[in-house]
Amino acid sequence: MTIVGKVRCCNNAPMTTKAKILDGKALAGRMREDMRSEVAQLTEKHGRAPGLAVILVGDDPASHVYVRNKKIGCENVGFASFSHELPADTSQQHLLGLISELNQDPKIDGILVQLPVPDHINPETILEAIDPNKDVDGFHPYNIGRLVARKPALRSCTPYGCMKLLAETGRDLHGLECVIVGASNIVGRPMAMELLLAGATVTVCHRFTQNLQAHIERADVVVAAAGKQGLIQGEWIKLGAAVIDVGIHRRDDGTLTGDVAFESASKRAGWITPVPGGVGPMTITMLLANTVQAFKTHIGE
Numbered sequence: 001m002t003i004v005g006k007v008r009c010c011n012n013a014p015m016t017t018k019a020k021i022l023d024g025k026a027l028a029g030r031m032r033e034d035m036r037s038e039v040a041q042l043t044e045k046h047g048r049a050p051g052l053a054v055i056l057v058g059d060d061p062a063s064h065v066y067v068r069n070k071k072i073g074c075e076n077v078g079f080a081s082f083s084h085e086l087p088a089d090t091s092q093q094h095l096l097g098l099i100s101e102l103n104q105d106p107k108i109d110g111i112l113v114q115l116p117v118p119d120h121i122n123p124e125t126i127l128e129a130i131d132p133n134k135d136v137d138g139f140h141p142y143n144i145g146r147l148v149a150r151k152p153a154l155r156s157c158t159p160y161g162c163m164k165l166l167a168e169t170g171r172d173l174h175g176l177e178c179v180i181v182g183a184s185n186i187v188g189r190p191m192a193m194e195l196l197l198a199g200a201t202v203t204v205c206h207r208f209t210q211n212l213q214a215h216i217e218r219a220d221v222v223v224a225a226a227g228k229q230g231l232i233q234g235e236w237i238k239l240g241a242a243v244i245d246v247g248i249h250r251r252d253d254g255t256l257t258g259d260v261a262f263e264s265a266s267k268r269a270g271w272i273t274p275v276p277g278g279v280g281p282m283t284i285t286m287l288l289a290n291t292v293q294a295f296k297t298h299i300g301e
């Protein structure tokens with residue numbers, strides 16, 4: 001899909017831009033197809049399929065949907081998936097006990113605890129209890145540290161997926177001005193480390209940033225992950241920039257949208273991700289890729 005718009009450049013001459021759509025759904029489909037054949041070969045060679053354990057505590061409806069999609073994704077590529085659905089009043093001790101068992105279980109290559117966990121459970125304690133070699137979400141401080149130290153092991157799935165989408169532009173990121181909006185542990189911060197590793201000049205904006213617009217206006221790459229619907233106005237986008245929209249918001253009519261004003265941004269950007277169908281499918285795909293990687297490490301492939 002291509003969106004064509006007319007803009008005027010600095011000398012006021014009309015200019016036409018064509019924002020190419022970075023189609024995460026299609027890319028994820030291709031990657032999963034490749035993974036399916038690799039997993040079939042690995043399973044035949046080693047006598048078992050990669051195993052992913054997914055733990056869900058409580059009954060948050062959105063979390064149930066995410067876990068179901070991850071389970072379907074696992075089964076589609078030929079993994080063995082193990083679901084642990086625990087009641088909301090599960091104690092932290094009990095959860096730590098389950099993680100310890102899964103850490104020791106030879107059939108399990110990846111462990112994922114769906115966030116958020118109920119308030120009486122400390123998410124950091126839980127994430128740090130997972131064996132870093134089975135941390136397929138890439139959230140463990142060991143794996144974050146490996147990325148910081150330029151020796152990535154298991155990488156955080158959403159930023160990793162954003163890097164795959166940026167690779168689709170064919171642009172060399174060395175020296176480009178990349179602006180990330182959002183500084184969370186699971187998206188903004190590891191995204192900054194990914195882009196730095198790729199040689200970009202990186203700016204991280206957050207809730208205390210002054211004049212967000214000025215940062216966006218000079219960005220060759222924008223990664224929007226503030227969790228604020230329509231925060232990034234299309235008029236702010238530099239002509240030809242690559243725009244990756246991580247945000248997910250449900251409108252009143254049930255449709256999904258992101259942090260970027262898509263229609264107006266498409267008239268200035270060189271590339272843009274849609275919501276849905278951009279970053280979302282890539283996040284689950286990178287979780288699957290991490291599980292294959294963890295399996296190979298586990299069996300010494």
Ligand code: NAD
Pocket residue numbers: 158181182183184185186187188205206207208209212225226227228231246247248249279280281283
């Ligand atoms: P978060 O709430 O943990 O972090 C948001 C960050 O944005 C914070 O660092 C905050 O300082 C910053 N921020 C908030 N308002 C801002 C503003 N006005 N200007 C600049 N910065 C601002 O959120 P998160 O978990 O990182 O998720 C961000 C968004 O990405 C959410 O919409 C979430 O649903 C979505 N998400 C999508 C995927 C996916 O696979 N597509 C994965 C993870 C998160």
